[in-house]
Amino acid sequence: MNFGFIRVAAAIPRLKVANCQYNTAEIIETAKQAHLQGAQIVAFPELAITSYTCGDLFLQRALQNEALIGLKTILEQTRTLECIIIAGMPLLINSRLYNCAAVIKAGIILGVVPKSFIPNYSEFYEARWFCSGIDKQNETIKILGQTVPFGTDLLFEAENISGLCFGIEICEDLWTAIPPSSYQALNGATLLFNLSASNEIVGKHEYRESMIRMQSAKCAAAYVYTSSGANESTTDLVFGGHALICEYGSLLVESERFSFGEQLIACDVDIERMVSERLKNSSFTQRTTDCKFRKVAFILEEPKTDRIQRHIDAHPFVPSDLSVRNKRCNEIFSIQTSGLGKRLKHTGIEKCVIGISGGLDSTLALLVIAKTYDRLGLDRKNIHAITMPGFGTSDNTLNNSLELMRLMEVTTYQIDIKEACMKHFEDIGHDPSVYDVTYENVQARERTQILMDIANKIGGLVIGTGDLSELALGWCTYNGDHMSMYAVNSGVPKTLVKYLVQWAADYVFQDETSKVLLSILDTPISPELLPTDDAGQIRQKTEDIVGPYELHDFFLYHFVRYGAQPSKISAMAKQAFEGKYSGEAVESWLKAFLRRFFSQQFKRSCLPDGPKVGSISLSPRGDWRMPSDGDVSAWLNI
Structure with missing residues (x-):
């Protein structure tokens, strides 16, 4: 019995800029490692298949095609894995390019979520290449022979685990006044993922961590965040590879930043705890939005171990520090x-x-x-x-x-x-x-x-x-x-x-x-x-x-x-x-x-x-x- 614990992982694989074949192989290998560690869901950074720092190469048809081939390879080579994989990639749809998260399980694409908010200020100029998916709802797309739900209105709900429902937002989405994850939580998501590419400047990682912790607390949810690592292009920016898993305001585990090797963090998050918090908090159910979400059903395999992979404080009333x-x-x-x-x-x-x-x-x-x-x-x-x-x-x-x-x-x-x-x-x-x-x-x-x-x-x-x-x-x-x-x-x-x-x-x-x-x-x-x-x-x-x-x-x-x-x-x-x-x-x-x-x-x-x-x-x-x-x-x- 899993007691409502779900093992999640945040991965930062090694990569080469614009080398989809290399990046795909690294994603597959890291996904296998996550599977061996008992992870039931593993998330990779924003645009992980191509890398985030491709610049105008995103507009090249060759890179777009290579990204699709990479996705196909992931589908084929992770078909036997029991974990869900969430991978970032660019996707061309109706002559518009979207920054997307593809949700994969056993060779099937469960859904694709586009980025809502496209940053175009300071060091970011994504609007040069990508369109916002904020208006994409109730849509389906054909991709690699599969008909797949597409839009920002997608939530993914386990049929066999009570309370497990997850949503996805991408990088800048979190930094907005009302992040998409807030609406996702109000509509049932107890687990939130963020595929990100957040560069490092002095003091930014503390602010980023505090924001993730606060969002997990406000949403009464577990929040899994993973961001592009040090192998991204350093032409103008440096990426540190920051991955965190938070639960209701508490940081459970965090990656080492500035590593050139792969990073994989995993722990068990307590979904039952999130449901309990929401049951008691009458304010949580007082919705201020009429956002409608489609729920994509899936079956999640039980963990292979009875041991809970997280620190359990023997003295919860007494801070150890x-x-x-x-x-x-x-x-x-x-x-x-x-x-x-x-x-x-x-x-x-x-x-x-x-x-x-x-x-x-x-x-x-x-x-x-x-x-x-x-x-x-x-x-x-x-x-x-x-x-x-x-x-x-x-x-x-x-x-x-x-x-x-x-x-x-x-x-x-x-x-x-x-x-x-x-x-x-x-x-x-x-x-x-x-x-x-x-x-x-x-x-x-x-x-x-x-x-x-x-x-x-x-x-x-x-x-x-x-x-x-x-x-x-x-x-x-x-x-x-x-x-x-x-x-x-x-x-x-x-x-x-x-x-x-x-x-x-x-x-x-x-x-x-x-x-x-x-x-x-x-x-x-x-x-x-x-x-x-x-x-x-x-x-x-x-x-x-x-x-x-x-x-x-x-x-x-x-x-x-x-x-x-x-x-x-x-x-x-x-x-x-x-x-x-x-x-x-x-x-x-x-x-x-x-x-x-x-x-x-x-x-x-x-x-x-x-x-x-x-x-x-x-x-x-x-x-x-x-x-x-x-x-x-x-x-x-x-």
Whole structure:
């Protein structure tokens, strides 16, 4: 099963200017290499059969004939290949010359798409030779004995792969105010190809890349771009051979520029992801054009490998590049502090109450509150921070919480909840030696009661500390730590919480504060509700119970963000975490995630307010609306 992945390739073959026989042989050889790599569609540059820099030779009948012979040779010698080939060539039709892309499969020409916009400025003077095909629609042509659809109104749609539909534009088409690919995407194209011949000048390749990335994002599509290489004529210009494959704004793979050898890049693009993006984006369907397209049907063979040929990020919420990650952390911290700041300004309340456990989540929340007060010019003594040791609190976390509160210069409380919990056990008739869910939740609710009552006493807001991952798993006590008056961490996944605290230790705070933050980072994640072991160490480790957070965040990202089916999530996770988790472990924890995600929706249905900080939010008032009694059965068949 391909899970909606399609392997595409962008090729830049060696060539000789105006030598169609040589160029054709190189195209065929490169197409065979693409086929061996499992590529299902491979695109070649603009006018690849002749070369782009032929100048007035394009007007020579000899070159036009040689181009047709080259096309015929490609048809004959790639007949047994399973991949679709898109090749650029000049084509004479009714005494007019067009700059075209021919779409070939198994010896058949599926269609020919002419270039719409013909540049005739600066170093470009294509109008000297070529006509625009912008008005060519609903036409067919006879070519090499085949009757072939011809026009700018062509889309190519797979009959056997849901959602796969591709369109083609040529070079300058992309650089216009409204590229043809925009209309193609609005009419169903999830995959876009651009056959180009873009010369190199200083800084142009960065602009070109940004434009391709942006077009792929605006069109919610994968975009495959390939441009003529360094073997083109250098009479006045130099061509670098720039090939890129982008997907929804992200660059997946890029060629090496200025190479005299052939270039072939290939990777798998996620068509299902594009369909998912469009399903959610209601604006995408609000078309502003009445453009009509013909769809050419084809059958695409399944890939020969089960391995996905692309980088799969094991930590999709956390940028791998340090500079990007630091910018992301700063942005998230700004969103959190702005959200809380607005709430304080609106209510006129200047006092906050927060429970401090010595763990990552409450640490991040306290840092957010402290910096919010600094921004608003409020006295940090109005922050009432309370640590509430219980049956499972270790000396290390207690000491970290007390030290952190001291360094933040907040009003500090230490309230031991053990005696109150024992009285509650007595009142409800629970045996305190039974460490069950009642034993745990009594402590969580006692802590929340203290926070709420102190907030009432001083006229303050209780600030929640729970994160996005805990909300997804339901790893919170209903009407316990589940509840607050404003939840600053509700949009931040656990894997990112760690990096936010690390960022704060490295760049926001110094000396003693940084030291205690690093100590908190080294502490195992735990609710500390069960008694410590004989050595006073944490016995209850969250990830031993619910599973690794890095796996759950991976599952959450692909399940909620793209609506990916569990079998696809499993295959991607196995590859992303290869060597770290077994396939059996991935499937087991995925099923656990799904069961918890469905069964714990009732907690998310009544969440307190909190800011969305990334692409995923589980707020019932915003991004995620789901019945609490939904049946998970269909999702467990991995």
